[in-house]
Amino acid sequence: MPNRSDTRVITPGLLRDWALPVPTGGKEARGTVLVVGGSRFTPGAVLLAGVAALRAGAGVLQLAAAESTAAALSIQVPEALVVGLPETADGAVAGRPGELLDELVTQADVVALGPGLKDIDETGRLLRLVLDAAGPETSLVLDAYALGALSHAPDLLVGSGRPVVLTPNLTEARHLLDRKPGDDLDAEATELARRYDAVVSLYGHIATPDGRSWREESGDAGLGTSGSGDVRAGLLAGLLSRGAEPAQAACWAAFAHAVSGQRLVPRFGRIGFLARELLDEIPHTLATV
Template sequence: MPNRSEERVVTPRLLRGWPLPNPEGGKTERGTVLVAGGARCTPGAVLLAGVAALRAGAGRLQLVVAEESAVALSVAVPEAKVVGLGPDGAPSDDILAMAAEADVIALGPGLDDIDSTIRLMRAVLGAAGRDTAVVLDAYALGALSKDPGLLPQRRAVLTPNLVEAGHLLGREPGDDLAAAAYELASRHDAVVSLYGHIATPDGECWREESGDTGLGTSGSGDVRAGIVAGLLGRGAEPAQAACWAAFAHAVSGQRLAPRYGRTGFLAREILDEVPSTIASV
């Protein structure tokens, strides 16, 4: 395993020296993002992740959720193509074709069953190209902890919380989250973003220090995963997308605090702050 570098703090100055791609042309130039998740009781997680991807600059959005939620979600997010899973949770041929053509696939938001998540991941990621960018969040990380072979793609970002990191590690992450992020990055050959600590498999590490307690609200992790996916869609590399997303997520929360207090804002309210936060850099 390569030596881990000292963490660099993610600041506007660092990000200005690492500018995001700004593709010209139509929406296809900014990438197609496919978000798959949304069990029957939690379709809103896919909504949050999908809209976050658009707010971060993705060009086209496709959403996959439980069949009974598909029509309602298509009305709630008219910018997206929305397709429902089959009655057994299996993806249709249409969904597999979408996966094969997507530039970015985000898996996990709103899923609630490990076995069905494993089946969905195996089918969708198996249909995708090996160089398709992938973001794994929530139950997709639990599935990965049971079967590391579920992720064949080379360009991947994992966005675990502390519980999910524990499942992936097989133990508690401990106090050194930078070390835990790097261990996971090395183990899964992916960029890992863990509570503001970002690590790559080759030992590069960063720390985002703007996050506050208000980000620990329901749906906030779905927003962060969606921002990563949107930045990947517009052409950012995985480490760049993870660092910019950690900053955009945290500072968007900071911008809401004067209106709602440190702990009073909602995850969906973070979404509208993301474009201006990114532009402010």
């Protein structure tokens, strides 16, 4: 396992030397992001992730969320195609939503699964549906309950060769590791990347299955706010959509997430800004690296 000294610190200089693709042409050249998530009670997670993907440069946005929330989401995010998915009696997205979701997954360049989902069993069914329908080149971002579902099937991605990024918080990392994470998050991210055969972004600690690792050091306490993780997952999906490879997208997303928070500090202080306020800072942060 790499020593902490082997982990590269993410700086503007590092990112400038690892420049993001700049697609030319129409919106199709910047890819299609599909966000699958939400519940009757948490539609905002899908909104935050979807808008973050657009702010990061995705060309086309599609949202698939609980049926009862679809109309409201379509009004709040007029830029997106919004599809309602069947719900359980408790308001969770049902795990057998039918051919329409299959078609959307098949056509997407990036699928972000997890923001706002509830019910681990239904999410597990959704995860398998997405993996079955997605092409081998489709990039996947797994967040929130999708990570819990993955922890119940730890070999699901191993050997698949899929471009996948996992975005756990510490609670989700505990489920994925089947133990409490230690203090060395560089090492924990590396273990997760190897165990699940995917790029991992754990609170700004990024690792790949082949042992490369990076660390973002400018994130502050203000990012620990409701919905912040949804913004990070969508930001990552948007960068993948415009052509970044998974480790590159994870490093850029960690930096842009942290620095967008820093940009809000003069107005709101170190804590007190909202996740939705990060969204408008993303394009400028990316443009001024």
